[in-house]
Amino acid sequence: MNLSIDVTNNEGVSNVVLTGEVDAFTAPKLKDTLLPLTKEKGQVVEVDFQDVNYMDSTGLGVFISALKSTKEHASTMRLVHMQDRVYRLFKITGLTEIINIESTVQGGM
Amino acid sequence: MMEPFDFVEVKVPAKAEYIGVVRLSISGIANRMGFTYEDIEDLKVAISEAITNAVKHAYKETGEGEITIGFGVYQDRLEVMVADHGGSFNLGEIKEDIGPYKQDDDIEELREGGFGLFLIDALMDKVEINSKYGVIVLMTKYLHETGVGQNGDQITTPQ
Numbered sequence: 633m634n635l636s637i638d639v640t641n642n643e644g645v646s647n648v649v650l651t652g653e654v655d656a657f658t659a660p661k662l663k664d665t666l667l668p669l670t671k672e673k674g675q676v677v678e679v680d681f682q683d684v685n686y687m688d689s690t691g692l693g694v695f696i697s698a699l700k701s702t703k704e705h706a707s708t709m710r711l712v713h714m715q716d717r718v719y720r721l722f723k724i725t726g727l728t729e730i731i732n733i734e735s736t737v738q739g740g741m
Numbered sequence: 742m743m744e745p746f747d748f749v750e751v752k753v754p755a756k757a758e759y760i761g762v763v764r765l766s767i768s769g770i771a772n773r774m775g776f777t778y779e780d781i782e783d784l785k786v787a788i789s790e791a792i793t794n795a796v797k798h799a800y801k802e803t804g805e806g807e808i809t810i811g812f813g814v815y816q817d818r819l820e821v822m823v824a825d826h827g828g829s830f831n832l833g834e835i836k837e838d839i840g841p842y843k844q845d846d847d848i849e850e851l852r853e854g855g856f857g858l859f860l861i862d863a864l865m866d867k868v869e870i871n872s873k874y875g876v877i878v879l880m881t882k883y884l885h886e887t888g889v890g891q892n893g894d895q896i897t898t899p900q
Binding site for chain 2: 653655656657686688689690692693717721724725
């Protein structure tokens with residue numbers, strides 16, 4: 633019921649690997665880690681969802697903030713290896729239209 | 742005649758760290774009832790959204806307090822109540838005052854949470870709000886396919 637966040641930086645790319653659950657308890661920590669990464673011009677922020685087994689709207693809120701920040705600072709963000717269950721939330725809220733997401737199952741849902 | 746059901750009540754401090762604990766509770770109850778894996782995941786998100794809202798509300802009011810969660814376990818459905826106060830439920834009384842949420846209801850907390858209420862609505866079969874004493878969210882999920890959409894409520898995507 634916790635979230636661990638591992639960040640590795642190299643050559644303009646930040647890899648953010650998430651493990652655990654994103655909810656109201658863990659979302660603030662995620663936001664505090666993610667947002668500064670998006671504030672560097674040209675930076676590519678890649679968030680790995682492979683081991684995220686739970687997320688709710690508090691997580692969606694974090695990624696909306698991060699997306700706004702990438703627009704402001706000319707950086708980019710993509711979410712990769714997302715599980716079906718988590719992808720579904722992005723899908724039903726229409727966020728798949730505006731956020732770059734690569735789900736584990738292509739064309740799922 | 743009153744329909745038979747089991748009632749489970751859980752009380753947690755109005756703090757975000759307990760949301761995961763309640764997710765485990767609903768997961769256990771729903772699994773026991775025979776809900777599918779997908780439905781259990783839906784229930785976990787819906788209850789978390791309601792509790793997140795209650796936590797924010799409690800925090801704004803006093804910075805402390807309790808949240809009461811009630812599970813009505815029926816033959817064909819699970820009813821989940823989330824109250825942003827520590828009082829126990831009188832199920833009959835709550836149901837008398839409850840109704841579909843309306844624009845003028847005092848549920849600003851849910852709305853300003855962004856997608857919270859939207860997700861509850863999308864993931865559950867029926868959602869009702871009682872805002873007479875604090876905010877109580879009553880949401881229902883049916884066990885069988887026949888129950889889905891009984892409220893004429895379709896899951897839609899905002900395209």
